[in-house]
Amino acid sequence: xxxxxxxxxARRIIFQLRRDHRTLGLIFVVPLxxxxxxxxxxxxxxxxxxxxxxxxxxxxxTAAQALESAPGLRVVRLAPGAGEAELQxxxxxxxxxxxxxxxxxxxxxFELTVEGSDPSKSALLLSRVPAALARSxxxxxxxxAPQVSVRYLYGGPQFDPLDYFAxxxxxxxxFLFVFLLTSVSFLRERTQGTLERLMASPLSRLELxxxxxxxxxxxAVVQSAVILLFAVFVLRIHYVGNLGIVFLVQAxxxxxxxxxxxxxxxxxxxxxxxxxxxxxxxxxxALLAGVFWPVNDLPVVLRLVAQALPLTxxxxxxxxxxxxxxxLQSTAVLRDLLVxxxxxxxxxxxxxxxxxxxxx
Amino acid sequence: MEDEAYAVETDGLAxxxxxVVALDRLTLRVPAGIxxxxxxxxxxxxxxxxxxxxxxxxxxxxxxRVLGHDVTLSAEKTRHVVGYMTxxxxxxxxLTVQENVAFFADIFGVSDGRRVREVLHIVDLADRADSLVHxxxxxxxxxxxxxxxxxxxxxxxxxxxxTVGVDPQLRAAFWRHFHELNREGVTIIVSSHVMDxxxxxxxxxxxxxxxxxxxxxxxxxxxxxxxxTLEEAFLAYAEASNVAP
Numbered sequence: 001x002x003x004x005x006x007x008x009x010a011r012r013i014i015f016q017l018r019r020d021h022r023t024l025g026l027i028f029v030v031p032l033x034x035x036x037x038x039x040x041x042x043x044x045x046x047x048x049x050x051x052x053x054x055x056x057x058x059x060x061x062t063a064a065q066a067l068e069s070a071p072g073l074r075v076v077r078l079a080p081g082a083g084e085a086e087l088q089x090x091x092x093x094x095x096x097x098x099x100x101x102x103x104x105x106x107x108x109x110f111e112l113t114v115e116g117s118d119p120s121k122s123a124l125l126l127s128r129v130p131a132a133l134a135r136s137x138x139x140x141x142x143x144x145a146p147q148v149s150v151r152y153l154y155g156g157p158q159f160d161p162l163d164y165f166a167x168x169x170x171x172x173x174x175f176l177f178v179f180l181l182t183s184v185s186f187l188r189e190r191t192q193g194t195l196e197r198l199m200a201s202p203l204s205r206l207e208l209x210x211x212x213x214x215x216x217x218x219x220a221v222v223q224s225a226v227i228l229l230f231a232v233f234v235l236r237i238h239y240v241g242n243l244g245i246v247f248l249v250q251a252x253x254x255x256x257x258x259x260x261x262x263x264x265x266x267x268x269x270x271x272x273x274x275x276x277x278x279x280x281x282x283x284x285x286a287l288l289a290g291v292f293w294p295v296n297d298l299p300v301v302l303r304l305v306a307q308a309l310p311l312t313x314x315x316x317x318x319x320x321x322x323x324x325x326x327x328l329q330s331t332a333v334l335r336d337l338l339v340x341x342x343x344x345x346x347x348x349x350x351x352x353x354x355x356x357x358x359x360x
Numbered sequence: 361m362e363d364e365a366y367a368v369e370t371d372g373l374a375x376x377x378x379x380v381v382a383l384d385r386l387t388l389r390v391p392a393g394i395x396x397x398x399x400x401x402x403x404x405x406x407x408x409x410x411x412x413x414x415x416x417x418x419x420x421x422x423x424x425r426v427l428g429h430d431v432t433l434s435a436e437k438t439r440h441v442v443g444y445m446t447x448x449x450x451x452x453x454x455l456t457v458q459e460n461v462a463f464f465a466d467i468f469g470v471s472d473g474r475r476v477r478e479v480l481h482i483v484d485l486a487d488r489a490d491s492l493v494h495x496x497x498x499x500x501x502x503x504x505x506x507x508x509x510x511x512x513x514x515x516x517x518x519x520x521x522x523t524v525g526v527d528p529q530l531r532a533a534f535w536r537h538f539h540e541l542n543r544e545g546v547t548i549i550v551s552s553h554v555m556d557x558x559x560x561x562x563x564x565x566x567x568x569x570x571x572x573x574x575x576x577x578x579x580x581x582x583x584x585x586x587x588x589t590l591e592e593a594f595l596a597y598a599e600a601s602n603v604a605p
Contacts, residue, residue, distance in 0.1 A: 193448030197508070200414040200444040201467045202436065 026276050034283045041293055041302075047074040048121050050129060051092035053083045059108045059140055060098060066136035067096065070128045087115055087153055090296060094125040096133065099149060108137055109147040116155035117323040118294065119164050126150065154324045159238055166237040167318035168291040170227050171250055175257045175311060176282055178220040180275070182261025186212060187274045190265075205355040209348055213258050220254035241321035245328060249321070252340045253314045259347035260310075266354055285311040290319075310343045364428045367392040367516050367547035368413060372422035375408055375570075382408040384570040385422065390549060390563070395538050397561030398551040399594065405570035406551035407447065410518045413549070414444045427515055440468065443514030447521050449501045451508070453494035457485055460493060461507050468512030479507040482537065499530050506534070510541075517541065519550040523557065535560045555591045566594055573597040 017023055050073050054060035067075045076092055083095040092115070099111040110133050114122045130148040137147075155163065189195045198208060228247060231237050239246075264281070268274040288302055289295070289311035295303055306312045317336035320326040326333050368390040375383040383405045390396045398406045411417045413426055415435040424431045426438045451460050461476045470476075480486045483503040493501065502522065509517060517538075523531045535557075538548050542562070550561065558564050559578050566573040566581065574581055574597045578590055585593035 192453070193446050193450035194452065196416065196446055196448075197444060197450045197464075198467065200416055200439065200442070201464070202439045202469070203467050 022273060022276060026279065030279055030283075034279070034287075037283075037287055041287060041298075044293070044297070044299070046297070047072055048094070048124050049074045049076055049092040050125060051076045051078045051083050051086055051095045053078050053080045053095070053097040055080050057098075059137070062136040062139055063096065063110060063133055066132040066139070067129065070132040072124055073128060073132075083113075087113060090115070093118065093121040094129060096129060107147060108140070109149065110137075112148055112150045114150065114152050116152040116159065117164065117319060119155075119159050119161050122152075122155075122159070154240075155238070159323075162235065163238045164319075164323070165291070166231050166235070167239075167246075167322040168289075168315040170231050171253050171314040171318060172286065172289075172291055172311060174220070174224045174227055174250055174254050175285075175314070176278070178216065178223065178254045178257040179261045179281060180278060182212065182216050182258045183265040183268070183274045183277060184271055185216070186262045186265040187268055187271060191270065199355075205352040206348075208355065209259070209262055209352045212262050213255055213348065216258045216261075217255045220258055221251045224250035224254050237322075239322040240325035241323075242327055245321050245333065246318055249314055249317045249337065249340065252337065252344060253310065256310055256340060256344035256347060259344055259351055263347050263351035263354065266351070285309050288312070290315040310340060313339045313343075364392055366390060366425075368396075368424070368426055368549065370409075370422065370424045373409070373412065373419050373424055374421040375405075375412065375417060375419055381570050383412070383419070386567075386570065386572055387422075388565060388572060388575070390547060392547050393542055393545050394562035395542055395548040395550060395560070397558045397564045398549060398567055399553070399555070399558050399564050399590075400567035401553055403569075404567040406553075406567055407520055408570070409567075410444075410520050410549065410551055413516075414442060414518055415439055438516075440512070441515045443509035443512065443517045445505055445509040445517070445519045445522050447524065449505045451493050451501060451504055454492065456490050456492055457496070457504055458489040460504060461511055464508040465511045470512050475511060475513075479511050482510065483507040484533070498525050499527060502526050502534075503530070506537075515546055517546055517548045519548060521551055521553075523552070523554070531557075555589070555594070558590055564590075566597055568598055568601065571601070573601050 050067055052060065052064045052067060052075060054064055054077055064075055064077060067073055076086070078086060080097070083092075083097055086092050087095045094115060095113045096110055099109040101107065101109055112125065112129050112133075114125055116122055130150070133148050189198075225247060228243070228250060232239065232243070260281070264277045265274050268277065284305065285291075287293070288298065288306040289309045290306065291311075295306045295312055295316070298306060313336040317333050317340075320330060320333050320336070328334065366389045368388065370386055370388045373383050373386040373388075374381075386405070386409065398409060400406055408417065412419055412424055413431060415431050415438060418432060427441055429437045431438055452463070455463065457480065458476060461479060462473075465476050477486065477489075480489055483506055485500060485503055485507065488496065488500065493504065496504065502525065506519075506522065509519075523534055526534065538550070538560075541548060552558060561578070563575070563577055564581060565575045573594075574584070576584070581597075582588065582590060582593045585596040587593040587596055
């Protein structure tokens, strides 16, 4: 055992790291940036928007005031008949309106409609809204028993958090594994010298990148299918939409991940640096692309960042399809598919364009 | 193109990497059908010249013609007829010997499957066709690397230090094969810093700091320098260039 030899190894590592600015950045800057973002997101004031249709009548106004005094709720007053559209547009997570009292019955009946796609919001509404309405009805007096009926726009009481997270986690996992595999693999093409040989052959840059897209894309698409089938048949997540569309979104996303892997691998000198792209690509998408925090709930600046991330569109499309049952006729789903395809094309073009320089 | 007297012609070729001058207004003519040796110490510009001729780098100034085509303007044309063997083996370790050659055959549009077996015979690797490349010895990998550069029947073969790490017996076999290719009309440009290999080349270009110090056959170079060995001749040319840069 020689302290001197051990010290020599330590010194060598310190010298190497000192010259690798990217690694130093990863060690000192990235964790702080990610922690700051995470802390900010966790502390975002979280309130769930609840709409109430009110024409100004005393029972409706009392109910609205009771909801306003309940913690964690943000009350949106709506004209009678306007609530359903607002609920479908995603502006509110739940809607309270007065239901007609059946003939012969006494008292006031309120109906709570829960949007239902986010089980945590549903749970909060179900725990606070009926209690607040009951309080308001008790204030009104009249002796009649308060009544609140509950219905779901999407999903239902059987939807658990996994049903909400699965449409976002399934594409996220597929994306990350395919991205990592492709970026390291393409880098190997360069470090083992074969890229130099290929660049001196008639193979064009676009052909090379397309070849990667085809080869890795095949495995990526099969992987997507396996993950999806596992989620549906083994984890038994609830879904309502067409699995074919879900698979299509997944397939486009993973091909996009192949192209992004090829593109970014060119900016790494070795496998070590290629792996470092993981946190830079992973953390922003995991935090901002709507996996845990809905994009619509983010502050404007972060929402703009989210809109530049491909996973945002995959998550949105899959939740649209799997929870809300949207199909290809839905403009939201079509737009998401289009944006994902455009991202895949953009990464492909950029990868091909930047290749020659990197081979040199 | 068949009638070109020179396989390679460069005129005032210059290339810098930052402050380092890799090629300094290099003018060179390589007659077709011969083996031309680029000789010089490490950093003399041999690899830069080969990479320029292979279309991997762009010259800062000057021009280069390969088999009658300008390498910058007609890169697509020259790539079909140039074979390039890099200093590194540049092989896929997780593919078999045959799969590696077949891949490069596909890339160059060689559809005849017999050609793959043929080049494996040429480099004496036919019996290892199904071996994974990472199981091969260093010498076998060099031979396979040559096979992948030959599979499309190039008319100009650029070999960057092809015999580094190769034992004397295999080295002799390599040179026998290079001369066979010459007889078939293939021009070979081979870089080396090993002087005894230079004796096997039909003509030599002595490079130093990106400049052509002298050019000719080994005998001519020795005679002109008045030295017995090529190494002594090279040193004499280098010294003369220091005196009169």
